[in-house]
Amino acid sequence: MSPLLVRRPTVVVIVPIAAAVLLVAASATGQIVPPLHPTPAPSKTPTSTATPISTSTATPTPTPSAGATDEVGAATQAEENPDAVPSSEEEQAPKSEQVTNPGAVAFTDYQPFSLNEIEHQPLQSKWKNFVAALRGLGRYSLFHDTVRFRIGGKAQFDGTTGNGNDKYEANYPPIETSFNVRRFEAYAAGRIREFNFNLSYEFGADWGLNNAWIEGAKGGLEVWGHYWGKLRLGYMQEPFSLGRQTSSYNLGFLERSLPVQTIAPGSNAGMMVHNAATNGRFTWAAGLFSFGRQNESNASGSVLSLTGHVTYLPVYLDEGRRLIHIGASISSRSPQGGDTQYRSRPEARFVDFLVDTGVIDANHVNLWGLEAAAVRGPWWLAAEIIRSDVSAPLVDNPTFGGSYVQVGWFLTGESRPYRTNSGIFDRVRPAKKYAGGNPFKKKNGGAWELAGRVSNIDLTDGLVEGGDLTDYSASLNWYPNATTRIELNYILASPKNRGTANIFLLRLQFQPW
Numbered sequence: 146m147s148p149l150l151v152r153r154p155t156v157v158v159i160v161p162i163a164a165a166v167l168l169v170a171a172s173a174t175g176q177i178v179p180p181l182h183p184t185p186a187p188s189k190t191p192t193s194t195a196t197p198i199s200t201s202t203a204t205p206t207p208t209p210s211a212g213a214t215d216e217v218g219a220a221t222q223a224e225e226n227p228d229a230v231p232s233s234e235e236e237q238a239p240k241s242e243q244v245t246n247p248g249a250v251a252f253t254d255y256q257p258f259s260l261n262e263i264e265h266q267p268l269q270s271k272w273k274n275f276v277a278a279l280r281g282l283g284r285y286s287l288f289h290d291t292v293r294f295r296i297g298g299k300a301q302f303d304g305t306t307g308n309g310n311d312k313y314e315a316n317y318p319p320i321e322t323s324f325n326v327r328r329f330e331a332y333a334a335g336r337i338r339e340f341n342f343n344l345s346y347e348f349g350a351d352w353g354l355n356n357a358w359i360e361g362a363k364g365g366l367e368v369w370g371h372y373w374g375k376l377r378l379g380y381m382q383e384p385f386s387l388g389r390q391t392s393s394y395n396l397g398f399l400e401r402s403l404p405v406q407t408i409a410p411g412s413n414a415g416m417m418v419h420n421a422a423t424n425g426r427f428t429w430a431a432g433l434f435s436f437g438r439q440n441e442s443n444a445s446g447s448v449l450s451l452t453g454h455v456t457y458l459p460v461y462l463d464e465g466r467r468l469i470h471i472g473a474s475i476s477s478r479s480p481q482g483g484d485t486q487y488r489s490r491p492e493a494r495f496v497d498f499l500v501d502t503g504v505i506d507a508n509h510v511n512l513w514g515l516e517a518a519a520v521r522g523p524w525w526l527a528a529e530i531i532r533s534d535v536s537a538p539l540v541d542n543p544t545f546g547g548s549y550v551q552v553g554w555f556l557t558g559e560s561r562p563y564r565t566n567s568g569i570f571d572r573v574r575p576a577k578k579y580a581g582g583n584p585f586k587k588k589n590g591g592a593w594e595l596a597g598r599v600s601n602i603d604l605t606d607g608l609v610e611g612g613d614l615t616d617y618s619a620s621l622n623w624y625p626n627a628t629t630r631i632e633l634n635y636i637l638a639s640p641k642n643r644g645t646a647n648i649f650l651l652r653l654q655f656q657p658w
Contacts, residue, residue, distance in 0.1 A: 279657070285335075294335020294342075297657055299394060301327040301349070304651040305495045307636075313644030318497050320646060325495055327652070328393065330355060336362055350494055351442050355412060356381055366418050374420025374429075381417060383410045383445075384430035384454035385474040387516040388529055388549075391569045394656045397525075397553045397561075397594065398620045399634045400492040403602035404531040404547030407489040408512060410434075410452065410476060411443025425565030429455045436481050441494070444487055447478035447510070456516075456568030466560045470518040472568060474531075478510040485510055485535060487545055489602050491638035492616050493648050499640045500604045500612030502545070509536040518570075520563065523555035527570075541607030551598035553620075559592045572627060572656070579625035594622040613641035630654040 284295045307320040332345035332355075341362045345355040358379030366376040384390065388405035400406060417432030431453035436446055456472035488501035514531040532546035553561065562571035579591035598618040604611025617637040624630050634650040 292335070292337050294333055294337075296331075296333045298329070298331045299656040300329045300654070301394070302653045303327040303399065303495065305493060305648070307493075307496070307646055307648035309646035310644045313640075313646045316640070316643040317499060317646075320496055320648060323495055325350065327399075327494055332356070339363055354380055365420075374418045377417045377419065377432075380412060380414050381432075382412050383415075383434055383450070383452045383476070384417065384419065384432060385409050385452050385476055385512065386454070386514050386529060386531065387456075387470070387472055387518060387527065387569060390454070390567070392572075394654060395570055395572050397551060397596040397622065398492065398598060398618060399632060399650050399652050400494060402529070402547075402549035402551070402598065403489055403492060403600040403614060403616060404529065404549060406441070406492070407487050407547065407602050407604075408444060408531050408533050408545065409474075409514070410445040410447075410450070410478075410512070413443065413445060413447075413450070415450075419567075421566045421568075426458045426461060427456070428566070428568040429453070441490075445478060446481040446484065448481045450476055450478040452476040452512075454568075458565070458568075461565070465563045465565075466520065466522055468518075468520045468563060470516075470563070470568065472516040474512070474514040474516070476512040478512065480507050480510060483507060485537070487533065487604055487611065489604070489614060491614065491640075491646070491648060492600065492618060492636055493634075493638075493650055496638075496646075496648060499638065499643070500602060500614045502543075502604045502609050502611035505535060505537050505543075505609065506539055507535050507537040510534070511536075520561055522560055523558050524553070525561040526550075526552045537607075540609050543607035543609045545602075545604050545606060545609075545611070547600070547602035549598060549600035551596060551600075551618075553594055553596035556593040556595060557587055557591070559594075573622075573624050573630075574627040575624050578627075584623065584625070591626070592622075592624040594620075594624070596620040596622070612643070615639045615641075628655060628657050630656075 283297050286293045302324065303326075304324045305320070306322040309317065309320060326349050328347060328349040328351075330345055330347050330349070332343070334341075334343045334345075336342070337359075339362050340359045342359045343356045345357075347353055347355050356379075358377050358381045360375050360377040366373045382390065386405055386409040388396075388401050389409040389411070393401070401409075413434040413436060415432050415434030417430055417434075419428070419430035421428040431451075434447070434450045434452060436448055452475070454472065454474045456470060458468055458470055460467065460469040462468070483506050485505045485507040486502055488498045490496050490498055511534045512532070513534075514529055516527070516529040518527040519525065528548070528550040530546070530548045532544060534542075534544050536542055555561070557576065559573060559576055562573065563569075564571045573592060573594070575590060575592035577590040580589055582589040584591055585593075596619070598616070598620075600616045600618065601614070603613045605613055616639070619635045621633045622630060623632075630652070632650075632652040632654065634648075634652075636646075636648040636650070638646045638648055
């Protein structure tokens with residue numbers, strides 16, 4: 146409905162009937178007759194005499210769009226007062242939009258909106274508005290702040306290529322060149338009354354449930370009046386190993402080290418109590434777990450497990466730019482159905498397994514690990530030793546394990562962030578966002594990181610010949626901002642007595658919030 150009809154509701158019924166009659170007449174004569182409009186109220190302010198407009202040839206007037214108020218007003222004024230001149234050229238229909246062939250209707254007569262409403266806006270400003278809109282869609286507060294949560298997603302895309310020498314290809318399939326979705330995770334996290342919750346699902350190569358837990362936002366577990374810590378129930382990451390606890394989106398390399406990805410347990414169902422000292426120097430977590438989603442991120446198939454992890458910061462200075470971290474992990478596990486198996490890829494998800502114990506009939510499994518890390522300005526270092534003692538008399542009770550040492554350096558001066566409330570490394574945030582131009586110039590923003598790692602896993606012991614694998618890795622990481630990372634990894638994979646392989650990996654990572 147046009148604005149004129151709103152101001153004069155008495156003609157609401159008359160105008161549609163008159164318009165219908167005129168349209169029938171127009172179709173019969175081959176001409177389009179301008180629509181009728183109610184006569185506007187006479188203006189109290191006298192107007193000057195306008196220059197007459199010739200009306201010898203009737204030119205059809207384009208039908209105005211729903212929102213084109215100026216065009217409607219101009220058409221009405223021209224119909225009821227032929228001697229009046231529109232107040233501006235914008236009120237006249239453009240010549241390109243006028244119908245030159247009587248009986249034909251121009252396509253531009255049916256514009257859904259006025260093109261004059263489109264204003265210039267820089268692309269950077271459009272992008273900021275788009276990001277703000279996405280954040281608004283992902284954050285909610287309902288029922289008078291009783292429920293507050295955010296939803297979102299994050300993704301990793303991997304390109305893989307490489308080749309092995311003759312001895313390697315005699316033992317393993319060739320390394321295929323591919324581009325795959327490594328991870329694509331959708332999540333919801335927030336608070337319902339006095340409970341925090343986290344729900345996430347993985348759609349990538351290791352698809353399945355990642356987290357589904359709740360814990361008290363304020364209280365926790367109290368025993369005989371003594372507060373122990375926050376109590377978490379549901380499906381969660383078991384507290385074991387610095388490398389496993391640190392998010393895969395915050396690592397210095399594409400994948401976790403060989404002993405971590407092979408032995409350290411992943412997410413399972415259970416309950417956990419965790420706490421941190423008020424000064425942030427000490428953290429601990431312990432839980433009782435059952436079997437969960439057994440995949441490449443979780444070698445465990447235990448029916449019942451007791452797992453714990455402790456960390457301590459003997460040095461913590463300059464808001465974490467100088468620190469020393471030490472920690473230990475332990476887990477006692479009962480294999481589901483008595484079966485245990487360890488196997489490992491060369492720190493590249495889309496390359497075949499190079500070492501494998503096969504299925505072992507085990508009565509019990511004990512895991513333990515020691516870890517250390519340090520940060521000094523732009524330099525950082527991390528190392529771990531992880532062992533698995535398998536109670537399996539039929540294969541002489543083997544012990545499997547491995548270790549790694551990795552070191553990194555931020556060429557642009559950033560420092561690897563550390564979370565004192567959980568004893569793990571956090572997301573890298575460049576000191577200055579990338580603003581365009583040559584990314585290798587520090588003044589243009591972004592962060593550059595160079596890292597190296599030596600990693601080993603030994604799955605041969607007792608009567609089990611699972612193999613021994615050592616990886617030598619180098620990583621170059623570019624962080625344009627806190628949400629994006631582009632990473633290039635090189636791995637020299639060396640399975641013992643089975644040749645070597647050169648593997649190249651490229652990752653595009655997006656972690657919006």
